[in-house]
Amino acid sequence: MLKLGVPSKGRLMEKTFDWFGARGVGLRKSGSDREYAGAVEGFDGIELVLLSAGEIPRELASGNIHLGVTGSDLVREKIPNWDTRLTELAPMGFGGADLVIAVPQAWVDVATLDDLDAAAAAFRKTHGFRMRIATKYHRLVREFLREQGVADYQLVDSQGATEGTVKNETAEAIADITSTGETLRANGLKILDDGLIHASQATLFRGRRKDWTAEQRATLKALVEVLKL
Amino acid sequence: MPTSAATREEARRLRNLFAAKGALVIKADVLQPAETLLDLYGEDIRARSYLTSDPLRGEMVLRPDFTVPVVQMHMESYADPARYTYSGKVFRKQEHDETRANEYVQVGYEVFDGQNPAAADAEVFAAIAEGLSGLPVRAATGDIGILMAAVRGLRTTDDRKAALLRHIWRPQRFRALLKRFGSAAVPPARAALLAADDPFANAGPDIGLRARTEVAARIAALRADAAAPPIATEEIALIDAILGLRETAPNVLSALRDIVVDMPAIADAVKRLEARLAALGSRGVEVETLEFEGSYGRTSLEYYDGFVFGFYATDRPELPPVATGGRYDALTARLGQGRAVPAVGGVIRPDLALELL
Numbered sequence: 001m002l003k004l005g006v007p008s009k010g011r012l013m014e015k016t017f018d019w020f021g022a023r024g025v026g027l028r029k030s031g032s033d034r035e036y037a038g039a040v041e042g043f044d045g046i047e048l049v050l051l052s053a054g055e056i057p058r059e060l061a062s063g064n065i066h067l068g069v070t071g072s073d074l075v076r077e078k079i080p081n082w083d084t085r086l087t088e089l090a091p092m093g094f095g096g097a098d099l100v101i102a103v104p105q106a107w108v109d110v111a112t113l114d115d116l117d118a119a120a121a122a123f124r125k126t127h128g129f130r131m132r133i134a135t136k137y138h139r140l141v142r143e144f145l146r147e148q149g150v151a152d153y154q155l156v157d158s159q160g161a162t163e164g165t166v167k168n169e170t171a172e173a174i175a176d177i178t179s180t181g182e183t184l185r186a187n188g189l190k191i192l193d194d195g196l197i198h199a200s201q202a203t204l205f206r207g208r209r210k211d212w213t214a215e216q217r218a219t220l221k222a223l224v225e226v227l228k229l
Numbered sequence: 230m231p232t233s234a235a236t237r238e239e240a241r242r243l244r245n246l247f248a249a250k251g252a253l254v255i256k257a258d259v260l261q262p263a264e265t266l267l268d269l270y271g272e273d274i275r276a277r278s279y280l281t282s283d284p285l286r287g288e289m290v291l292r293p294d295f296t297v298p299v300v301q302m303h304m305e306s307y308a309d310p311a312r313y314t315y316s317g318k319v320f321r322k323q324e325h326d327e328t329r330a331n332e333y334v335q336v337g338y339e340v341f342d343g344q345n346p347a348a349a350d351a352e353v354f355a356a357i358a359e360g361l362s363g364l365p366v367r368a369a370t371g372d373i374g375i376l377m378a379a380v381r382g383l384r385t386t387d388d389r390k391a392a393l394l395r396h397i398w399r400p401q402r403f404r405a406l407l408k409r410f411g412s413a414a415v416p417p418a419r420a421a422l423l424a425a426d427d428p429f430a431n432a433g434p435d436i437g438l439r440a441r442t443e444v445a446a447r448i449a450a451l452r453a454d455a456a457a458p459p460i461a462t463e464e465i466a467l468i469d470a471i472l473g474l475r476e477t478a479p480n481v482l483s484a485l486r487d488i489v490v491d492m493p494a495i496a497d498a499v500k501r502l503e504a505r506l507a508a509l510g511s512r513g514v515e516v517e518t519l520e521f522e523g524s525y526g527r528t529s530l531e532y533y534d535g536f537v538f539g540f541y542a543t544d545r546p547e548l549p550p551v552a553t554g555g556r557y558d559a560l561t562a563r564l565g566q567g568r569a570v571p572a573v574g575g576v577i578r579p580d581l582a583l584e585l586l
Contacts, residue, residue: 081325106444107444108432109422109428130271147401149402172438
């Protein structure tokens with residue numbers, strides 16, 4: 001059997017079911033609504049595993065599941081050297097969100113990363129500590145800022161309500177996921193012109209193929225044909 | 230991974246070699262207070278450091294290297310001159326390459342001596358070279374001090390020089406800044422900001438620690454910058470010439486002497502290089518074939534601000550450098566709260582040295 005990991009609830013799950021359904025592979029939750037068990041119709045050899053979207057990258061990397069649907073941002077954040085371990089089979093065209101750097105609208109002098117870097121240098125001199133950027137995407141943000149040559153900042157961890165950290169003075173800027181930018185604006189923040197770190201969308205990934213059986217490989221080949229990937 | 234007996238023995242041999250040169254054997258705590266250390270090193274090392282918290286001592290870190298604890302120890306002792314050696318593990322997370330060790334032994338030799346920096350540079354380089362003698366390694370050298378002197382000598386505003394100096398270790402941002410300072414064009418968003426009657430007209434709510442006065446101060450700085458003439462093309466070409474140097478040390482010295490004619494500001498730094506090469510020669514280093522790169526050391530730790538060097542396995546390009554070192558005067562100034570002691574040091578990784586046998 002090939003294990004296919006799919007987000008266990010919400011719009012991401014429904015959209016994933018729709019995406020597979022439109023390609024002739026029926027996925028559905030089995031049993032009661034509270035149960036995280038799934039069933040596959042119209043295709044043999046696949047077992048549906050319902051998981052939290054955040055756990056799917058790890059399960060793919062460890063080989064516990066063979067295929068998985070999750071955000072491309074989560075894979076890049078959670079798996080070191082993700083592209084040597086996982087393969088993107090198909091971007092799925094939904095669940096789109098951008099990981100961006102945002103600063104207070106009141107910072108009229110800051111429109112670009114170049115400005116952010118200069119402001120960070122001055123901030124450190126004035127306040128005696130590095131400018132704090134709140135995020136839960138530490139790896140992606142750090143690699144981006146390293147490539148862009150931004151200095152004098154520190155990342156502070158924020159697992160939720162990140163937009164509020166500036167107002168609460170636990171951070172000066174944030175790096176977070178947004179689809180329309182509405183929440184950012186409502187919290188007095190704006191996106192830097194060149195502050196797009198990653199444009200994420202739901203993506204079908206294939207995990208490490210090292211220990212796959214011939215049967216599993218054949219199943220994947222058949223699935224790729226049915227899904228027209 | 231436990232250190233092999235062979236690595237421990239090689240580490241002891243190296244430490245004894247350095248001790249025989251008059252270095253005091255010192256030890257440092259494995260757990261270090263995180264704040265000072267990580268504030269100096271920045272986000273990159275923070276990301277690669279093993280952080281933990283202690284209920285009484287606050288945030289602690291498994292030492293990512295020995296330099297800061299050694300400098301702190303030295304600053305308390307007031308000995309001058311002083312030589313130290315140590316041997317112990319350092320810890321760094323490997324985010325990209327799982328084949329690289331995340332804990333490994335470093336054996337170091339550090340010299341605090343303000344009397345004759347060129348001699349101290351040569352002493353450290355020669356000691357490290359001696360520790361690696363017989364191994365198939367090649368040395369690469371550079372001098373961050375020359376680039377810093379060139380930036381300080383530019384005919385432009387102090388703010389621009391400070392911005393460039395801050396990014397010596399980030400080649401891409403350095404390049405972008407140099408390009409912007411070399412052009413009269415102002416980016417459109419900035420031009421609009423500077424042209425506005427009231428730059429705060431559409432500003433949102435004042436939130437966060439960065440106050441409106443700080444924003445206003447930066448706008449004033451941007452205004453001053455927009456009024457400053459661009460850095461001359463000829464001066465930028467000289468910086469490029471320095472960064473592009475990649476030759477044997479004597480040829481580089483000769484090329485730098487040509488550059489001094491147009492950029493007298495680097496004359497002292499070039500004299501220091503000359504004195505260092507002479508000192509290296511008198512210590513038996515083959516200066517004629519020594520490699521020198523104008524941009525060497527720019528992607529390493531930020532605290533090196535003069536002579537920099539590394540030893541690389543000749544036939545194993547995939548290995549990290551077997552030894553690295555350099556001068557870190559600015560670090561001692563920052564840690565010494567105004568009291569600076571010129572310092573230069575180097576470390577060898579005995580585990581890598583053994584792989585080359």
